[in-house]
Amino acid sequence: MTFLWPSMLFFLIGIPLIGLLYWRVQRRRQVLAAGFGQLGLGRLAQRREPGWRRHLSPLLSLLGLAILLLALARPQATVNLPRVEGTVILVFDVSGSMSATDAAPTRMEAAKAAAREFILSQPQTVQIGIVSFSGSGFAVEAPTDNTQNLLAAVNRLQPQTGTSLGQGILVALHTIAVDAGLEAPKAGATPTAAAPSNQSGGQDAQQASPDNNLLAQLPEGIYPSAVIVLLSDGENNQSIDPAQAAQAAADHGVRIDALGFGTSAGVTLEINGFSVHTALDEATLQQITQAAGGTYYYSADQQDPRAVYAKLTPQLVVKPELMEVTSIFAGVSLAILLAGAALSMLWFNRLP
DSSP: OEESOGGGGGGGGHHHHHHHHHHHHHHHHHHHHHHHHHTTOHHHHHHHOOTTHHHHHHHHHHHHHHHHHHHHTOEEEEEEEEEEEEEEEEEEEOSGGGGOSSSSSOHHHHHHHHHHHHHHTOOTTEEEEEEEESSSEEEEEEEEOOHHHHHHHHHHOOOOSOOOHHHHHHHHHHHHHHHTTOOOOOTTOOOOSOOOOOSTTOOOOEEOOSSTHHHHTSOOSOOSSEEEEEEEOOOOOSSSOHHHHHHHHHHTTOEEEEEEOSOSSOEEEEETTEEEEEOOOHHHHHHHHHHTTOOEEEGGGOOOGGGGGTTOOOEEEEEEEEEEOHHHHHHHHHHHHHHHHHHHHHHHSSOO
């Protein structure tokens, strides 16, 4: 447990001091009672002695005060919270070929427009994350329902160099696993997915491991209800094998849908002084979606973006979250103080 205002805990020193003062007062009462006994009034004093009940109300008051001081320090605790949700990871191809103009105005801008429409049409039970890939995978935004953060992350995407569909898929799987609490950070390991954050503007991109260790790092078992959506032209020129990554997604119960951008005829681009021909590779995207039980969509068909998550069945998931528990401490403190006051009024017709 952590505290937002730990300086308030110093006031807890006063609790034992008050207890010591109460003990001294009771000792004085005993001395006075002994004096009454010498005057022949001992039986009367003993008859009026309330016994243990006299100490219960002050002790409850001290306990309630101590818990109230803890509440003022604003305690935080990691709590496992159940909620019904599903997760969609938008995996963006930001390779140089996405700057081609055979999808208006470019493949990249068309993909970003489709993503914005998808984000704005999301139901409340769907958490959306964003992963981009070129030569390697990057987690840009961890799964969230914060629309503004997601749109800002999409707007920041720009074409890079290289293409690795497989690494984009594996980073998306890692993002799903981390968000579900299935994977703890490994000492000395290169981060492969962004941790959840509520800060505006999203997470800084984190580069994924560039080798097949990504497959070995995937937690075992079936992942929570999740879908990976590829927004790509399907071209791939770097490891890892996309089919192998798609099979890993299928093994963990994660479906992959794909939205293709460009045309089969393609265009010729000038990149770093070289002429490069690029075209939509529908065969690769279809192979990926078939292996992972998903569906391939062609962007020019203007599919309803809700069709992508139509088969996503929200599930009850339990996630550890750091939350402030001040209200719980304050409520317990109030209940104890009220109990002490009620017992004092009941037994002695006065407040402690």
